[in-house]
Amino acid sequence: MPDTMAKSMGARSAWAREVRATLSLAWPIILTNLAQTGMTATDVVLMGWLGPRYLAAGALASNLYFAFLIFGIGLLGATSAMVAREIGRRFNSVRDVRRTVRQGLWSAIAITLPVWVVLWNAETILVDVLGQDPALAQQSAAYMRALQWSMLPFLGYIVLRSFVAALERPVWALLVGAVTIVVNALADWVLMFGALGFPRLELVGAGLATTLCSTLMFLGLALIVSVDRRFRRYHVFGRFWRPDWPRFRAFWRLGLPIGATILFEVSIFNAAVFLMGLIGPASLAAHSIAIQLASLAFMVPMGFGQAATVRVGRAFGAGDRQAIARSGWTAYALGVGFMTMTAIVMVGAPELLISAFLDIGDPGNAEVVALAATFLAYAALFQVADGAQAVGSGMLRGLHDTRVPMLFALFGYWGVGLPFGALLGFRFGLEGVGIWIGLASALILVAILMTGRWIARERLGLVGASAAEARREARA
Known part of the structure; x- marks a missing residue:
């Protein structure tokens, strides 16, 4: 009887620990997701201030951009699954984690380069393929040519975010995202409306603000993983230019x-x-x-x-x-x-x-x-x-x-x-x-x-x- 009670209490304790661990890991991830949604919402609101035609043109470009971005985010989701498994099995985990993160960054580059070529021709796609209004498509293309450069740093941020989440320290990604919301709102206001002496760039300003903020998100998290003692032991940027084709193929098979x-x-x-x-x-x-x-x-x-x-x-x-x-x-x-x-x-x-x-x-x-x-x-x-x-x-x-x-x-x-x-x-x-x-x-x-x-x-x-x-x- 005492053994049965001890086992029952042990099982309840294990479930309680798991609930605490899951909540501790999940809440910063959830808030980070909401923060990224908040950045998009800010862009939409300020485009609406410019006028309905600007909002429509921005929506066309954003939807085209997002179709490629969401696929990239999914592909790079392999980072957290692979890193978590490598940490769990504890065999040569530091080296394997470094290999996975490096190939995640390589994958971000591999998917972004051809997408940049496609998005540079957004006007042709919107008019000839999707049958959109030529004048609206021209505005959308101008926005896209400023927005598209944000894809690589943002996908790089996704890889690093997956890495810190797999180490169960996602608060760092949340802090970077929270700071960037404020920077994004300020950059949108300054560049879109020509505040503080800057030229009025309208939709192009919104694209430049997004690119700036995505770059800051990647650089901020890159600095943290290079300096924080729990992250730097993995040397995720070490030997970055060294090919690792077996791990690259494994990453894409999963991602x-x-x-x-x-x-x-x-x-x-x-x-x-x-x-x-x-x-x-x-x-x-x-x-x-x-x-x-x-x-x-x-x-x-x-x-x-x-x-x-x-x-x-x-x-x-x-x-x-x-x-x-x-x-x-x-x-x-x-x-x-x-x-x-x-x-x-x-x-x-x-x-x-x-x-x-x-x-x-x-x-x-x-x-x-x-x-x-x-x-x-x-x-x-x-x-x-x-x-x-x-x-x-x-x-x-x-x-x-x-x-x-x-x-x-x-x-x-x-x-x-x-x-x-x-x-x-x-x-x-x-x-x-x-x-x-x-x-x-x-x-x-x-x-x-x-x-x-x-x-x-x-x-x-x-x-x-x-x-x-x-x-x-x-x-x-």
């Missing part, structure tokens, strides 16, 4: 499916915006409000998913099956629990949320308010599923399982969700509600598939690499 998974998810929401535009301006406006609220809430489970990658990855490297289960299910419960609370708020107080965007007492806004409240009800439906798939994919990345989840995302979002939503919206006359049902269906399906995959992997006991495998990889 490419992550990038594709994120791209499949983001692109279905972009497609939904286009479909809403075909229905009408009221539906598009209401959709924008609902999706902004859902996207803001999503930052939290996304942070728990990133924390899960690190915690599961460390346990995976150590070959500790119980720790894998604890770290995965802890992050899952926290992420899904938070999204359950946001779903309750969306159903219970939709007008309170909508009032942050519109004057709900204005009769002219009545149609948009009613549609937004309806869309929020469906957003509440998929909140829990969105949290489950976000954390679930992070858990699987910790196990270096990325290819099958990529196929789940492709099937769920583009094979089921978008066609189903379009069918309901246009064929069966449900319009915007049909689109949201399609989005909810996609997220629920992907969440079920991701969770089922995790349960199967856990039951099979596919845990960390053996010492012999670790040595073989180290010699490669």
